[in-house]
Amino acid sequence: MPYSLREDEKLEEKISIDILRRLFRYLKPYKKEILIVLLLIFVVMIVDLANPYLMKIAIDRFIKNKDPRGLITVGFVVLLLNLISAFCAKKRTERIAGITHRVILNIRQDLFNHIQKLSFAFFDERPVGKILARVIGDVNSLTNLFNMSVTNLIPDTFTIIATAGIMFYLNARLATYGLLMFPFLLITLFSIQTISRKRWQVVRKKNSTLNAFTHENYSGIRVVKYFNAENYRKNIFSELAWDVRQAFVRAVRINDLFWPMVEFSWGIGSIITFYFGIKMIKSGSITVGLLIAFSNYIAMFWRPIMNLSNFYNNLVTSMASAERIFEIMDINPNIVEDEDARDLEIKGEVEFRNVSFSYDGKKKVLKNVSFKVNPGERVALVGHTGAGKTTIVNLLCRFYDPDEGEILIDGVNIKKIKLESLRRQVAVMFQDTFLFSGSIKENIRYGRLSASDEEVISTAKEVYAHDFIMSLEKGYDTKVQERGLRLSTGQRQLVSLARTLIADPKILILDEATASIDTHTERLLQKGIEKLLKGRTSFIIAHRLSTIQNADRILVIEDGRVVEEGNHEELMRRKGIYYNMFMSQFKFWEEEREVVS
Ligand SMILES: Nc1ncnc2c1ncn2[C@@H]1O[C@H](COP(=O)(O)OP(=O)(O)OP(=O)(O)O)[C@@H](O)[C@H]1O
Structure with a gap:
């Protein structure tokens, strides 16, 4: 199938204790709560364990001796204990749900925060749907694991040990018969789980691929x-x-083998116990009450084993998710601040010194690029498609680091500038304007989250966005959907202009829009952009050469190199690459104009 999302990630080999430890580290802050839960569980368990023993006393002592008062007393004690146990069981369930959901929330938050910190290189390699599958699907699937580990793992393990202990205490021979099948079961379960785990990993991966495809499909539904x-x-x-x-x-299919195996071992164990138990009653070595109590204890021994095998089953499936979550958490952001990075009040001088860069470590996209831009200068980057213009600004924003050379702002290597400080003062206005779902006001405020409503409005007025916003049904409170789909391209760009201006960046990068918009909006945009560029160092990735003739300097990029540099007149006089590009666009416009007229 020609569908690249299908290329799944690799499968891990075995359950890692390290992953388990990391998972359960999330329970640490809830130690006190867990202790209370364990206490509640303990009460329930003790009552459960006492029930068969009380039954044995009732049968062997009071029924056998026809003592109704004794029987009523035992009945009353059983009722009281079980009422307490029911109350504790209810509280236990409520508290476990509370802990589990807080833990899941913490894991999800950590994962989300971590992914947000990761560099662009991470996102280049993965479709959004696959990331979504981890943050939502994989984290969700841990819910059961945490739920069950507190509800099942600890109390069940204790119940198994306690029941086995009581059985051996009551009658060691009968206990041995009852538990004869236990080793067989352990071996079988272990074999099943080895296969099961691999199969669940495959399910997770296939699911994630399906998610990625679905996400991509609806994101690109227009193209479809x-x-x-x-x-x-x-x-x-x-x-x-x-x-x-x-x-x-x-x-x-393999999972479904777990339960029948437990039931099989339980069944055979019970038959053996009853067979020898009845013989032992006949020979007078045990009482009827003891055998009945024993049959209850056997059930009490195997039931938690069923639960535990279920837990194990769940552990196996959840491990696949946990692995996928931690795999991402272990990815370090490529872009990190130097230890001595500082805040810098940027004036706007930018210098590239012998910068080379490759996205994939193989193909060099920038080759020894050097240039220096003065504060407030307006620089246009031009060149054929794929020449490396966007890459230059990606490096300036530190979305990637150069392989060789350095980039300096006001004489300081950008690695020595705090990322927050850099990103606050270097703004990019992309061609593809992304708006978040929310109101227009909120979208403008992304530029500076502390901006007041008045500032939002006055900024929108400055870039000529106010009039169109006011013409919308709810003005600044009009909701736009993800990507701003309810607005026209031009309107989205006006909102984006306001968002960039309110950030008040010192260095501005403008990926000039190529989409054609109506002349009225285009004119507004041009005026807005002029306002935005004023007094700032700016880089304009220009597609239409007609719009950059008033740039202070033009850098012509060709195959990852700066091949020409100068203002429009100088470059035209040189009759080089820029001249040819300009003339071919000019010829195209002329032909267009002739066709139209
Ligand atoms: N994330 C990426 N991973 C790998 N290669 C990339 C990535 N982004 C860009 N490239 C490659 O780097 C080269 C330069 O791309 P860049 O986007 O800088 O060109 P550009 O001059 O801005 O082109 P355009 O005018 O079409 O936007 C191209 O060959 C492109 O295929």
Whole structure:
């Protein structure tokens, strides 16, 4: 299938204690709460353990001796104990749910925060859907693990040990018969889990691929529809969904062996116990009450084993998720501040000194680029597509670090400037204006979160966005959807201009829009951009050479190198690459004009 998302990540080999330890570290802050839960669990367990023993006393002592008063007393004690136990069980469940959800919240928050800190290189390698699958799906699947580990793991392990202890205390021979199948079960469960774990990992990965595809499909739904690709996409979706189904069925099939194995061992164990138990009653070595109590204890021994195997099952599936979560948490951001990084009040001088860079470590995209820009200077970057213009500004914003050379702002290497300080003072206005779902006011405020409503409005007025915003139904409170889809391209750019201006950056990078917008909005935008550029060092990635003739300097980029440098007149006189680019665009405009007239 020609679908690259299908290339899954690699499978891990075995359950790692380290991952378990990291997971359970999240429980640490809730030690006190867990202690209370354990106490509640302990009460429930003690009552459970006492029930068969009280039954044995009732049968062997009071029923056998026809003592109704004794029987009523035992009945009353059983009732009271079980009422207390029911109350504790209810409180236990409520508290466990509380702890689990707080732990899950913490993991999700940590993962989200960590991913936000990661460099662009991380996002270059992964489709958004796959990231989404980890933050939502994988974290969700840990809920059961935490729930069950407190509800099952600790009390069940204790119950098994305590029940076995009581059985051996009551009658060691009968206890041995009852637990004869236990080693068999352990071996079987271990073999099943080894296969099961691998199968669940596959399910998670297939799911994540399906998520990624679905996310991508709806993000690009316009392209899908424009190109009539619905059927093609539908078929890919079916195949991916089928993959998930297949993987799930394979995993469940092996999982379903867990319970029958436990039931089988339990059943055989019970038959053996009753067979020898009845013989022992006949020979007078045990009482009827003891055998009945024993059959209860055997049930009490195997039931938690069923729970534990279920827990183990869950652990196996959750481990696949936990691995995927920690795998991301272990990725360090490539872009980190130097220890001695400082805040810098930027004036606006920018220098690239022999900068070389490659995205993939193989193909050099920038080759020994050097230039110096004075504060307040307006620089246009021009060049053919793929020449490296965007890469230059990516490096200036420190979205990536150069492989060789250095980038200086006001004479300071940008690695020595705090990232927060750098990003606050260097703003980028992208061609593809991304607006978040929320009101227009909120979107403008992303430029500076502390801005007041008045500042938002006055900034919008400055960049000529106010009038169109006021013409909307709810003015500044009008909600836009993700990417700002309810607004036109030009309107989105006006909002984006206001957002950038309110940030008051010292260095501005403008990826000039290529999309055609109506002349009225275009004129507003041009005026707005002029306002924005005033007094700031600016880099304009220019696509239409007509718009950059008034740049102070033009850098012509060709195949990752600065090949020409000067203002428009100088470069035209030189009759080099810029001249040719300009003339070919000019010729194109002339032809267009002729066609129109
Ligand atoms: N994230 C990335 N990972 C790998 N290669 C990349 C990445 N981004 C860009 N490139 C490659 O780097 C080269 C320069 O790209 P860049 O975006 O800087 O060009 P550009 O001059 O801005 O082009 P355009 O005018 O089309 O926007 C291209 O060959 C491109 O394929």
